[in-house]
Amino acid sequence: MRLFFIIISLITSGHVNAIEVYDFKNEQQRELYQELTEELRCLVCQNQNLADSDADLAKDLKDQVAEFVINGQDKDTILAYMVQRYGDFVTYNPPLNPSTFFLWFSPFMVLLLGAVILIYNIRKKQK
Structure with missing residues (x-):
């Protein structure tokens, strides 16, 4: 079997x-x-x-x-x-053209958003 x-x-x-x-x-x-x-x-x-x-x-x-x-x-x-x-x-x-703009720059936008959130949280904890 x-x-x-x-x-x-x-x-x-x-x-x-x-x-x-x-x-x-x-x-x-x-x-x-x-x-x-x-x-x-x-x-x-x-x-x-x-x-x-x-x-x-x-x-x-x-x-x-x-x-x-x-x-x-x-x-x-x-x-x-x-x-x-x-x-x-x-x-x-x-x-790089208008239809691929998001593909090229979305990683940088996510990195920038993460940095803004991190800085906001650090400043919030220091107060």
Whole structure:
């Protein structure tokens, strides 16, 4: 019975260990693919890049990036397509514009708010 469960577990977990294999024409294409998948953010996980993510959407995006690379698209064209299709959030370094202002400056605003609260509490305790 134990052997049965082990066999069933191995059969059903095969997709977890699947490795994407793409037929790149040369080493430069492989390196470009790896660079892009490390630079693009998984839209489901949000804190992982495409290379590290196992989400279904990330797999689809990796397939799409691989197809673009194999078809000879350059890095800027692929990034422009991804940003146009999925928004600036898909990159780890979005450009500074009105729609990404919050992404760039929210950490500083939180830090400033924390400092104001800390100073207020220190002054309150000193009185």
